[in-house]
Amino acid sequence: MDQALTLPRLYAIADTATLHSRGMGLIATVEQWLEAGVRLIQLRHKGQYTRELYQTAAALCEKCQQRGALFVIDDRADIAALLGAGLHVGQDDLSPADARRVIGPDALLGLSTHNEDQLAAGDREPVDYLAVGPVFQTASKENPDPVLGLERVARMRGLTSKPLVAIGGITRASAPALWTAGIDSVAVISDLLPAAAGNWVRLVTDVL
Numbered sequence: 001m002d003q004a005l006t007l008p009r010l011y012a013i014a015d016t017a018t019l020h021s022r023g024m025g026l027i028a029t030v031e032q033w034l035e036a037g038v039r040l041i042q043l044r045h046k047g048q049y050t051r052e053l054y055q056t057a058a059a060l061c062e063k064c065q066q067r068g069a070l071f072v073i074d075d076r077a078d079i080a081a082l083l084g085a086g087l088h089v090g091q092d093d094l095s096p097a098d099a100r101r102v103i104g105p106d107a108l109l110g111l112s113t114h115n116e117d118q119l120a121a122g123d124r125e126p127v128d129y130l131a132v133g134p135v136f137q138t139a140s141k142e143n144p145d146p147v148l149g150l151e152r153v154a155r156m157r158g159l160t161s162k163p164l165v166a167i168g169g170i171t172r173a174s175a176p177a178l179w180t181a182g183i184d185s186v187a188v189i190s191d192l193l194p195a196a197a198g199n200w201v202r203l204v205t206d207v208l
Contacts, residue, residue: 134168
């Protein structure tokens, strides 16, 4: 993908465990986000991919394409390649170089980092964007990495010229400070639920 990539300011993450715990349907939630104007959505699923979940992912990918939104699969390069979707990998997943071989040269590829050394190393990888976090305390991971804080993340912005996504405990109250610090996009899970996507899109519009 073009290195001149511009990411939407809001990076919505549809985490299957979080949605299930709140009794929310995956397709219905993503449809709400798309209707509200969200244009970058990641499907995050940490368990096994069943046939049913794969079919759901395929339906979500098609819905995103119809709305001109980017659709990203977390961790699974094989699923991303089958769907023609983007891919996001972590430090313990398939390496970015190997992931790129699976998904091809044109698919969107992102990498999670959690400190300065990982971010600097990620800058040399064949990825389109880098994510950094957790910025704040987060409940979306069972064993999260140490919290970085706003000031440290702002300093880390200078370690890469690639688009940078901040993640971890970000709310509508804290997002503007991250954008001001040069963060390209904020990844959000809990604060988008149950139906706050419209408020987020309005916030992005107001800040811009």
